Amino acid sequence: MNLKIIQTSVYSFTIYISETINPSNLDKISCIHNFIKNLDGIQEIVCSYVSIYVEFDFLNYNFSDYKNNIMKQNFKLNLNNKKDKIIKKIPVFYDFSVGFDLKDIMNEKNLSLDEIIYLHTNKTYKVYANGFLPGFSFLAKIDEKLKMPRLSNPRLKIPKGSVGIADIQTAVYPKQSAGGWRILGQSPHEMFSKKYDGLSFLKVGDEVQFYPISKRKFHECN
Amino acid sequence: MNAIKIIKPAILATLQDLGRKNYKNIGISTSGVMDEEAYFLANNLLSNPINQPIIEVFYSDFQIQALGDINLVVTGAKVDIKIDDKTIEQYKTFMLKDKQILKISNVKNGMRYYIGFKGDLLLNKEFGSYSTSIKEEIGVFQKALKSGDLLPIKTKFLTDVRALKKQYIPKYEDNLILRVTRTNQTNLFEKLSLEHFLNTTYEVTTMQNRLGYKLKGDMIKTKLKGIISEGICYGAVQIPPEGIPMILLKEAQSIGGYPKIANVISVDCNKLSQAKVGTKVKFVLLNFDEATKVCKNFYKEMSWQ
Numbered sequence: 223m224n225l226k227i228i229q230t231s232v233y234s235f236t237i238y239i240s241e242t243i244n245p246s247n248l249d250k251i252s253c254i255h256n257f258i259k260n261l262d263g264i265q266e267i268v269c270s271y272v273s274i275y276v277e278f279d280f281l282n283y284n285f286s287d288y289k290n291n292i293m294k295q296n297f298k299l300n301l302n303n304k305k306d307k308i309i310k311k312i313p314v315f316y317d318f319s320v321g322f323d324l325k326d327i328m329n330e331k332n333l334s335l336d337e338i339i340y341l342h343t344n345k346t347y348k349v350y351a352n353g354f355l356p357g358f359s360f361l362a363k364i365d366e367k368l369k370m371p372r373l374s375n376p377r378l379k380i381p382k383g384s385v386g387i388a389d390i391q392t393a394v395y396p397k398q399s400a401g402g403w404r405i406l407g408q409s410p411h412e413m414f415s416k417k418y419d420g421l422s423f424l425k426v427g428d429e430v431q432f433y434p435i436s437k438r439k440f441h442e443c444n
Numbered sequence: 445m446n447a448i449k450i451i452k453p454a455i456l457a458t459l460q461d462l463g464r465k466n467y468k469n470i471g472i473s474t475s476g477v478m479d480e481e482a483y484f485l486a487n488n489l490l491s492n493p494i495n496q497p498i499i500e501v502f503y504s505d506f507q508i509q510a511l512g513d514i515n516l517v518v519t520g521a522k523v524d525i526k527i528d529d530k531t532i533e534q535y536k537t538f539m540l541k542d543k544q545i546l547k548i549s550n551v552k553n554g555m556r557y558y559i560g561f562k563g564d565l566l567l568n569k570e571f572g573s574y575s576t577s578i579k580e581e582i583g584v585f586q587k588a589l590k591s592g593d594l595l596p597i598k599t600k601f602l603t604d605v606r607a608l609k610k611q612y613i614p615k616y617e618d619n620l621i622l623r624v625t626r627t628n629q630t631n632l633f634e635k636l637s638l639e640h641f642l643n644t645t646y647e648v649t650t651m652q653n654r655l656g657y658k659l660k661g662d663m664i665k666t667k668l669k670g671i672i673s674e675g676i677c678y679g680a681v682q683i684p685p686e687g688i689p690m691i692l693l694k695e696a697q698s699i700g701g702y703p704k705i706a707n708v709i710s711v712d713c714n715k716l717s718q719a720k721v722g723t724k725v726k727f728v729l730l731n732f733d734e735a736t737k738v739c740k741n742f743y744k745e746m747s748w749q
């Protein structure tokens with residue numbers, strides 16, 4: 223693996239796995255994550271699309287020891303260990319009443335509502351990162367035909383459960399928040415709860431698929 | 445059981461400790477006290493254990509009542525403190541007796557003051573910490589302390605009055621020098637952009653909260669646009685497209701997509717969190733050895749156990 227390790231503060235460093243987003247990063251990140259989390263003095267690890275951010279106890283440990291240790295490892299991806307992947311399914315009510323940006327996307331992309339729903343649900347996504355808000359998972363990549371930039375003027379309030387897209391990513395807002403993603407619909411599914419092991423419904427590396435639900439089903443779940 | 449009762453709420457008074465460790469991976473911010481120096485000094489005077497919770501009050505009047513006697517100390521921003529008509533000194537422990545009301549007003553120097561108490565807080569931590577994270581609604585009270593809120597305390601008492609020597613009481617200057625180290629994208633910024641950043645005098649604005657401070661000053665021109673979102677560090681200096689530095693503090697998001705030109709050392713983030721609107725800010729670059737030494741010295745001085 224060709225790793226680049228940069229010290230990013232007195233007590234943190236970032237390991238770059240790749241310069242571009244692609245699914246093979248996830249296996250590499252998971253492999254390095256497993257190694258790092260067992261090292262002494264590690265306090266935080268945040269995995270993302272192409273990088274792993276690490277905080278350490280700088281009073282007792284130092285960056286160059288970590289760097290040398292990581293660089294001398296010969297990380298081997300365990301490709302035989304392909305578990306049967308479980309696809310986590312998330313219900314979405316795609317409707318103008320909760321999908322505030324559907325009309326703009328239809329106009330901009332020249333798509334019907336059904337086509338938007340088809341493009342968003344007919345694909346499995348991978349969880350590349352968790353962050354921004356507790357239970358907010360960054361999923362990618364969405365169909366090129368749906369790709370839209372973030373709103374230039376973010377909304378101050380996006381309701382809990384809102385399902386949005388931004389560039390190549392899609393995500394569910396786990397709670398009401400400000401945000402600039404374009405909203406397609408709303409999910410009644412809890413994304414963050416003490417009932418989940420690890421609190422977040424989705425974990426980095428998970429596979430996810432959305433499916434459409436009716437108004438009746440949506441209101442039943444709420 | 446003794447307790448602190450909130451009588452008059454502040455603009456923003458929250459319960460804080462040193463924050464959460466190991467929850468950034470699911471998007472929960474570290475949170476915790478904005479000014480660690482004032483926090484450590486308060487708990488040091490009270491001989492409290494490390495990571496004892498404290499009340500952090502942002503730039504406004506605040507009143508509490510004691511239910512049962514409680515040992516307290518007030519540190520951080522300079523304020524007027526009264527019990528009945530008696531003036532109370534800062535950085536000096538005192539006893540607030542049963543039913544007495546502590547009135548704090550007139551914030552003069554600094555932005556945040558801290559009310560430390562002696563004894564164990566009889567409330568449950570959330571995700572390993574007492575810290576309130578406003579954005580995430582996490583922590584015992586999930587939001588700012590309001591009138592009537594109770595902090596039940598299993599009291600312990602100091603046997604003497606303890607005060608910090610005058611020369612050690614922090615002062616908050618109108619000209620602030622923030623020491624920075626290199627960080628993720630420092631090398632990607634054009635050489636001129638980095639020089640510009642280090643040569644510009646910025647100003648603290650009203651665009652500030654527990655998430656971060658947005659400064660005012662000359663725009664940094666750079667071809668560097670967004671980056672692929674990655675984990676971010678306390679003290680990160682982000683340069684968003686409009687070119688004005690934004691410094692991320694205790695309640696900042698765990699992941700971000702703006703390039704970062706430098707990282708303010710944690711010791712100086714304390715000073716920034718006390719800087720009032722209009723404070724002039726300049727950045728000075730340290731190498732990692734120098735920065736590590738400064739930070740190690742600070743935490744060694746501040747730890748007493």
